[in-house]
Amino acid sequence: MPKRRAGTAQGITLVTVAFLPIVAIVSMFPAVPAIIEHFSKSDPSAMAKVPAMVSAPGLTIALLALVAGLLVDRYGRRRLLLVSTSLYGIVGAAPFFLDSIDQIYASRLALGVAEAAILTTLNTLVGDYWEEKDRRFWLTMQGLLGPFLGSAVILASGYLTQFQWNATFLIYLVGFPAFFASYAFLYEPESDETVRKMLGMDEAPTAFPWNAVLTFAGFTLLGSALYYVFIINGGMVWQEIGVKDASEIGRLTTIPSLFVMAGAGVFWFTGKFGIRWQLFALFALLGVGLLVIGMIHDWRGMVVGMAIQQTGAGMAVPCLVAWAQSKLPFAHRGRGMGIWTACFFFGQFTSPLLVSALRVSSGTMQGAFQIAGGFGLACALLVLIVVSGRARDAAPIGA
Numbered sequence: 461m462p463k464r465r466a467g468t469a470q471g472i473t474l475v476t477v478a479f480l481p482i483v484a485i486v487s488m489f490p491a492v493p494a495i496i497e498h499f500s501k502s503d504p505s506a507m508a509k510v511p512a513m514v515s516a517p518g519l520t521i522a523l524l525a526l527v528a529g530l531l532v533d534r535y536g537r538r539r540l541l542l543v544s545t546s547l548y549g550i551v552g553a554a555p556f557f558l559d560s561i562d563q564i565y566a567s568r569l570a571l572g573v574a575e576a577a578i579l580t581t582l583n584t585l586v587g588d589y590w591e592e593k594d595r596r597f598w599l600t601m602q603g604l605l606g607p608f609l610g611s612a613v614i615l616a617s618g619y620l621t622q623f624q625w626n627a628t629f630l631i632y633l634v635g636f637p638a639f640f641a642s643y644a645f646l647y648e649p650e651s652d653e654t655v656r657k658m659l660g661m662d663e664a665p666t667a668f669p670w671n672a673v674l675t676f677a678g679f680t681l682l683g684s685a686l687y688y689v690f691i692i693n694g695g696m697v698w699q700e701i702g703v704k705d706a707s708e709i710g711r712l713t714t715i716p717s718l719f720v721m722a723g724a725g726v727f728w729f730t731g732k733f734g735i736r737w738q739l740f741a742l743f744a745l746l747g748v749g750l751l752v753i754g755m756i757h758d759w760r761g762m763v764v765g766m767a768i769q770q771t772g773a774g775m776a777v778p779c780l781v782a783w784a785q786s787k788l789p790f791a792h793r794g795r796g797m798g799i800w801t802a803c804f805f806f807g808q809f810t811s812p813l814l815v816s817a818l819r820v821s822s823g824t825m826q827g828a829f830q831i832a833g834g835f836g837l838a839c840a841l842l843v844l845i846v847v848s849g850r851a852r853d854a855a856p857i858g859a
Contacts, residue, residue, distance in 0.1 A: 474582050512565070517572035524576040529580050531794070549632060596727070599778035603777070681807045686750070687773055719774065818831050
């Protein structure tokens, strides 16, 4: 019996499900001031607690992604994705019915459990369903659709927050349509070993590929830390160059923020040159963009620096995910993608801490960006030394 082939329905479903963890961050931006205002009347520490509540899922993801990967390899992909998407809908929307910041914080930690499983499982399924070219196509689609979906969520969150301080949490009910789509269109893939035997090929290796995993995990951690430098701290640079009005910042960042989509296009184009040069382009763009932002003195230079940095940001997730997927055989793909997810979100957690230390050391946020940019360029050169060329990067069928 021939192996079942994934198609458009599976691709659209996975691209859509992949957006669920992003909702956990972007949906909160318009709502944070209203949530702080609501709780500040009864809790003087709300100014600190609410931002911590927003980022709480990321810490849980970093801690539990490897566990999720082990569960994926042991119990299967589809089953865990169905459980995690339904859990996402339940605990994500729970704060709409709560009026305690501590209870909401706990629900956000539980949301991180669901997100860890979702991220690990869907990235594993992309590796299972498609070989390199098709993986690259669907990861590119994810990069192109992300900015539009993010804008829609932010717009919806703003309207819901005007209705009620915690109404934005109703957005998380999208977990249930994601559950039904996954139930209808996704299937449990066959193992690579089974297919290889049917084709008369050698069996896939059973040993866990530690050398490859440690390499992509290390660069994923570095890439994530650089990826979040501007996302978390860019507003402070705008203030340092004299642009303090929020509406003006929003107007000036509209066009350069669209370069995220250009990054997805660069990821697709550089695929013909192999992962080594994709990674080089990723770190070089992030490094140059951060360096320019750290050195400019007016809004024009900021726009240029942002355009370069956002292009690199658009490459980051698809490039790092595709690299990891290409190095993992079926039997270990869940655990390997769990390690990838843990490293990416640990990078998210550590990035603001490192940037804060660099700001203190250099005296300004722009000084911190200059150091981060230089580090990004050093990482680009390190890629050329550590990562092999295309001939050795080519993964066997299904690996």
